[in-house]
Amino acid sequence: MTAINLEQHLTDNNCDEQLKDLIILLSRQAPKIKSVFAHNQDSAGTLNTHGDEQAELDKVADEIIINALRESNHVKTIASEEQSDIIEIITPYEGYGITLDPLDGSSLISVNLSVGTIIGIYPNGNILQEGKNMVASMYILYGPLTILVYTIKNGVHEFVMDENGEFTILRENITMPQGNIYSSGGLKKDHKEKHSKFIEKLENDGHKLRYSGSFVADFHQILRYGGIFSYPSLKNNENGKLRLLFEANPIGFIAKQAGGEISTGFKDILDIIPKSIEDKVPLYVGNKNKIKNLEEHMKKEKIDEKDKEIIEENHINSTNYEVPIYESKQ
Numbered sequence: 001m002t003a004i005n006l007e008q009h010l011t012d013n014n015c016d017e018q019l020k021d022l023i024i025l026l027s028r029q030a031p032k033i034k035s036v037f038a039h040n041q042d043s044a045g046t047l048n049t050h051g052d053e054q055a056e057l058d059k060v061a062d063e064i065i066i067n068a069l070r071e072s073n074h075v076k077t078i079a080s081e082e083q084s085d086i087i088e089i090i091t092p093y094e095g096y097g098i099t100l101d102p103l104d105g106s107s108l109i110s111v112n113l114s115v116g117t118i119i120g121i122y123p124n125g126n127i128l129q130e131g132k133n134m135v136a137s138m139y140i141l142y143g144p145l146t147i148l149v150y151t152i153k154n155g156v157h158e159f160v161m162d163e164n165g166e167f168t169i170l171r172e173n174i175t176m177p178q179g180n181i182y183s184s185g186g187l188k189k190d191h192k193e194k195h196s197k198f199i200e201k202l203e204n205d206g207h208k209l210r211y212s213g214s215f216v217a218d219f220h221q222i223l224r225y226g227g228i229f230s231y232p233s234l235k236n237n238e239n240g241k242l243r244l245l246f247e248a249n250p251i252g253f254i255a256k257q258a259g260g261e262i263s264t265g266f267k268d269i270l271d272i273i274p275k276s277i278e279d280k281v282p283l284y285v286g287n288k289n290k291i292k293n294l295e296e297h298m299k300k301e302k303i304d305e306k307d308k309e310i311i312e313e314n315h316i317n318s319t320n321y322e323v324p325i326y327e328s329k330q
C-alpha cells in the first residue's frame, strides 16, 4: 500500500478546495527553498523592519514563497517578516490572508542546524485579527528530514518530503505528551524574577534544557516530546523577541490543535487583536497543565518593586496584555 500524500490527506479531511490548493502550493516551495541552501549561506548585509540582520536565505525564501502566492489566485494579503509593508493582491475571490516567517532560526543557517518556514492562514484576507480565527497553519522544518506539519483545525499532522519533493504522511493526529523539556530564550541577566523562579521550579521538577535558537525547531521538539518553550518578557524588552503574527500565532494554533496551550503568561496569545504586523509578545507554549501552572505562578508570586515599575511604565497596557494583579505576601 502506498503512503498517503499531502493532497490525499487534505481531500480525506474535507479541506475546502481553495485552501487545499494553497497548502499544496506552499508545500511545493519547500524543495525549491531546500535546493538553494548550499549557495545562500551568507548574511545579506541588510536589516529587516524588526532590526534583525537578514541572511541571504531569508530573502531568497521570502521571494520564492511570495512569488508563488502572487500567482495563486487564493491570496489577498501577505505579511512577511522580511517585508516592511503588507502586500495586497487583486484576486477574483475573497482570498486568504497569509503571514509568513520565510526562514525562522536564520542565525543557525551557517552552523547547519534546523531552520524552518512558518505560515499562518487567515480568512477574509485579514491578518490583523485574533490568531484563533485562523483557518489553517503550518510549518516546514528543514532538518536531516524536510518535514511539513499542518492543521486545518482537524488535528496536527506531519509529512516527510521525499527525493521528488512530494510529502507523504509520517505521523497523523499528533498530541503533545506531558514531557520534561524546557526552553527559555533571552539572556539570563535580563530575565525577570517571576520568569526565573518559574524556570527554577521546572529545573527542580526534573525538566531538561533544550534551546537551539530556532523557534520552529525548538517547538517541534516540544510538540513531539512535551514540555514548555518560552521567550519571556525581559527587563529591557517588555514584549520579548518573538513576533505575534509571524511566530506566535501559527505555532500556537498548532499547539492548541495538539492539546497544548500558548500564553503571554497572563492570557491566551490567540485572543490578542494585533495592532500592527510588528507586534511582539512574551511567549510560553507547551503542555496545557504546564501553561496553567505558569499562569497561576505569574498571578500569585510576589514580584520585586523594580519589576512592577517596568510593567507600569511600559506599553503592556496599550498592547492588549492584561496587567496582572499581584497579591502581596505579608
Ligand code: AHG
Pocket: 052, 081, 101, 103, 104, 105, 106, 107, 185, 186, 213, 214, 215, 216, 231, 241
Ligand atoms: P528569525 O530567524 O525568523 O529572525 O527568528 C529568530 C527567533 C526564533 O526563531 C528564536 O527562538 C529566537 O529568535 C532566537 O533568539 P535568541 O538569539 O535571542 O536566542
Ligand code: MN
Pocket: 101, 103, 104, 105, 215, 247
Ligand atoms: Mn522567526
Ligand code: MN
Pocket: 058, 081, 101, 102, 103, 104, 105, 106
Ligand atoms: Mn525569519
